[in-house]
Amino acid sequence: MKQYIIYLLTLTLIFQLSCAKKMGETSAKVKKDPFIEDLLKKMTLDEKLGQMSLFTTDWESTGPTIRAGYQNDIRSGRCGALFNSHTVDFTTKLQKIAVEESRLKIPLLFGYDVIHGYKTMFPIPLGEAASWDLFAIENSAYIMSKEGAAAGLHWTFAPMVDISRDPRWGRVLEGSGEDPFLGSRIAEARVRGIQGKQTGQTDRLLACVKHFAAYGAPNAGRDYNPAEISERVFREVYLPTYASAVKAGAKTVMTSFNDYDGVPASGNKYLLTDILRKELGFDGFVVTDYTSINEMVKHGVVKDETDAGILAIQAGVDMDMQGGVFQEKIKDGINDGRIKEEQINQSVRTILKIKKDLGLFEDPFKYSSKERESNTILSKAHLEASHDMAKRSIVLLKNDNTLPLKDKTIKILVTGPLADDKNNLIGAWSASGEGRHCVSMYEGLRAHENSKRCTFEYIKGCNVDDKDKSQFEIVLEAAKKADVIILAIGENKDMSGEATSRTMIRIPGVQEELLLALKAIGKPIITVVMNGRPLVLDKVHDHSNAVLETWWLGTQAGHAIAEVIYGVYNPSGKLPMTFPRNEGQIPIFYNEKNTGRPFNPNDKYSSKYIDIPNTPLYPFGYGLSYTSFTFGPPLSNKKLYSLKENVVVTVEIQNTGNYPGEEVVQLYIRDLVSSVTRPVKELKGFQKVFLKKGEKKTLSFTLTPNDLSFYNQNMEWVIEPGDFEIFIGGDSDTQNKVKITIL
Numbered sequence: 051m052k053q054y055i056i057y058l059l060t061l062t063l064i065f066q067l068s069c070a071k072k073m074g075e076t077s078a079k080v081k082k083d084p085f086i087e088d089l090l091k092k093m094t095l096d097e098k099l100g101q102m103s104l105f106t107t108d109w110e111s112t113g114p115t116i117r118a119g120y121q122n123d124i125r126s127g128r129c130g131a132l133f134n135s136h137t138v139d140f141t142t143k144l145q146k147i148a149v150e151e152s153r154l155k156i157p158l159l160f161g162y163d164v165i166h167g168y169k170t171m172f173p174i175p176l177g178e179a180a181s182w183d184l185f186a187i188e189n190s191a192y193i194m195s196k197e198g199a200a201a202g203l204h205w206t207f208a209p210m211v212d213i214s215r216d217p218r219w220g221r222v223l224e225g226s227g228e229d230p231f232l233g234s235r236i237a238e239a240r241v242r243g244i245q246g247k248q249t250g251q252t253d254r255l256l257a258c259v260k261h262f263a264a265y266g267a268p269n270a271g272r273d274y275n276p277a278e279i280s281e282r283v284f285r286e287v288y289l290p291t292y293a294s295a296v297k298a299g300a301k302t303v304m305t306s307f308n309d310y311d312g313v314p315a316s317g318n319k320y321l322l323t324d325i326l327r328k329e330l331g332f333d334g335f336v337v338t339d340y341t342s343i344n345e346m347v348k349h350g351v352v353k354d355e356t357d358a359g360i361l362a363i364q365a366g367v368d369m370d371m372q373g374g375v376f377q378e379k380i381k382d383g384i385n386d387g388r389i390k391e392e393q394i395n396q397s398v399r400t401i402l403k404i405k406k407d408l409g410l411f412e413d414p415f416k417y418s419s420k421e422r423e424s425n426t427i428l429s430k431a432h433l434e435a436s437h438d439m440a441k442r443s444i445v446l447l448k449n450d451n452t453l454p455l456k457d458k459t460i461k462i463l464v465t466g467p468l469a470d471d472k473n474n475l476i477g478a479w480s481a482s483g484e485g486r487h488c489v490s491m492y493e494g495l496r497a498h499e500n501s502k503r504c505t506f507e508y509i510k511g512c513n514v515d516d517k518d519k520s521q522f523e524i525v526l527e528a529a530k531k532a533d534v535i536i537l538a539i540g541e542n543k544d545m546s547g548e549a550t551s552r553t554m555i556r557i558p559g560v561q562e563e564l565l566l567a568l569k570a571i572g573k574p575i576i577t578v579v580m581n582g583r584p585l586v587l588d589k590v591h592d593h594s595n596a597v598l599e600t601w602w603l604g605t606q607a608g609h610a611i612a613e614v615i616y617g618v619y620n621p622s623g624k625l626p627m628t629f630p631r632n633e634g635q636i637p638i639f640y641n642e643k644n645t646g647r648p649f650n651p652n653d654k655y656s657s658k659y660i661d662i663p664n665t666p667l668y669p670f671g672y673g674l675s676y677t678s679f680t681f682g683p684p685l686s687n688k689k690l691y692s693l694k695e696n697v698v699v700t701v702e703i704q705n706t707g708n709y710p711g712e713e714v715v716q717l718y719i720r721d722l723v724s725s726v727t728r729p730v731k732e733l734k735g736f737q738k739v740f741l742k743k744g745e746k747k748t749l750s751f752t753l754t755p756n757d758l759s760f761y762n763q764n765m766e767w768v769i770e771p772g773d774f775e776i777f778i779g780g781d782s783d784t785q786n787k788v789k790i791t792i793l
């Protein structure tokens with residue numbers, strides 16, 4: 051039996067001791083500001099509750115619109131923030147009502163779901179995550195923020211940092227996949243990109259980290275379902291991304307719809323106060339998700355909306371999105387003493403402080419420049435950045451050398467329902483993005499200069515989601531005359547996203563039948579998959595010569611895909627989520643436990659399925675390149691380390707193929723013996739490196755004691771002595787490893 055020496059880390063993990071800010075209150079304790087204190091004294095209770103109320107306008111909605119009359123609410127000071135209102139014209143009109151017609155002239159805060167672009171659309175967040183390129187991701191967040199701010203906005207409901215291991219859940223498209231380490235680095239990059247260094251810059255928005263918490267773990271992958279996970283899994287898998295985003299300085303956090311351990315998030319004091327405020331030290335404001343206070347009645351934890359509002363305030367909510375509960379219902383709770391007015395004051399202080407930091411009291415129209423709006427949105431530089439991000443997000447899943455298309459004159463049949471599509475390619479949370487600005491794959495292929503050596507025929511072939519096969523015959527005739535077929539299939543954009551859980555995550559309609567029919571013709575097939583989540587691609591894999599995962603790539607999709615197909619850009623994306631062989635394997639993720647009976651093909655009583663392998667179709671971190679990379683063994687200059695030491699491991703990587711290219715070098719650890727079971731692999735580092743043909747580089751990775759730590763049986767964050775394996779390779783299947791020992 052190993053002797054456990056517990057080394058409590060004091061500096062590193064922020065949800066440990068480092069977060070011992072003595073908040074003690076449900077809302078943030080912001081430093082009192084004389085201007086705000088003065089304003090607070092003048093405010094009636096209705097006006098205070100107004101600042102804590104956020105409503106959608108009649109322009110757009112992203113849920114039930116149970117409230118109307120928001121313009122009168124602005125006049126009477128009973129609404130302090132609006133969402134789904136954008137453009138300089140519209141926000142100016144509403145801001146004028148607030149600062150000219152309301153008693154205290156408090157400016158409005160304008161929010162919107164700018165998730166992967168405002169008008170210049172970038173790839174969906176899951177697609178961006180496949181780039182593993184933190185610089186590009188930060189830049190994309192910056193540009194969407196800049197366009198949003200130029201359109202009169204102050205605040206975006208992003209980044210969504212919900213980790214998810216379940217591709218049935220349609221909202222995986224908004225996040226960065228299954229891994230807490232990758233997800234945390236991306237969460238930080240997105241917060242930095244959205245907010246910049248300081249609040250109040252007119253090219254940045256406020257970030258809103260969502261959905262707190264564990265929204266990505268709904269039972270059975272069904273949206274809004276409870277997250278029934280252990281505290282250990284919650285803290286190790288789901289919490290780190292929120293913690294990282296808060297640490298990166300996010301000013302606001304959104305609650306989630308689900309319940310966690312029996313308590314809906316919007317009334318969950320443990321989540322919102324004990325963890326978010328006290329452990330993580332969050333000092334911004336907490337907004338609910340859409341009507342999620344009201345929904346606590348249906349969850350069955352309160353008898354009516356008044357009680358729901360009181361529960362929310364007591365838990366630590368500062369702002370009610372669209373429910374009208376704070377505005378209409380909670381005065382009773384204040385009058386009968388269940389809520390202290392000082393608690394309301396704290397929330398209002400935090401909200402007003404953020405408005406002040408934005409500079410809105412000095413100039414409520416600071417973000418309302420028509421000139422900036424027209425110069426910024428869809429600018430050439432933004433389109434270039436979107437193009438760059440799009441090509442980095444593409445993952446090459448299979449290639450028998452059909453790709454890239456060789457340098458000779460060829461006849462190409464372009465087919466499939468998404469081949470010349472624009473509206474789906476801008477993605478599911480496309481804010482004010484418009485399909486007409488998007489470059490379809492077919493357009494991109496023809497626009498590229500390499501198209502001069504190709505001739506094209508385009509036939510749509512079928513729709514995404516119906517049974518109509520009437521065009522099959524002409525597609526097959528055309529296929530006979532073609533040298534190569536490029537087939538674009540996948541999901542419509544309304545098949546992934548909020549409220550789009552699917553039990554069968556396959557390519558819908560007759561699209562696979564089209565692929566199979568084309569296969570019978572015998573010409574090489576390049577299948578380009580466009581979708582919002584991992585799909586079951588077994589048939590696509592088996593019947594295509596090459597497969598590209600292109601998600602929904604945004605405004606410049608077609609140019610990016612064309613560059614990859616022509617070999618002008620060598621694909622470097624890696625999957626941020628496991629792709630299963632079939633739905634029965636879900637949830638399937640790389641960082642699973644070993645079990646006491648690990649997989650053994652010759653042992654009936656080992657952990658396995660009797661119908662399919664345990665392994666996924668494509669593992670986490672997987673993605674091919676047009677070149678090949680060879681790794682040397684990971685090297686550590688010593689084998690024995692003390693508990694407090696950093697472990698340094700190096701690896702040599704060489705480009706051994708025929709193209710220059712980038713590789714995502716991934717480092718995983720395994721703690722071989724510990725007081726609680728540990729995953730067979732955990733990502734703890736990655737570097738994206740460019741290598742010319744034949745070039746070699748040595749990369750160095752440093753693991754801190756924190757990286758080797760976990761929660762022990764007493765839920766203390768510890769590092770335990772013993773052996774660790776450190777793997778370095780090009781995906782989570784790598785067996786290229788070295789063993790080190792912590793003494």
Ligand code: BGC
Pocket residue numbers: 112113163207260339340548
């Ligand atoms: C979604 C949030 C979104 C909000 C406002 C809700 O339905 O869950 O992610 O920010 O609507 O549009």
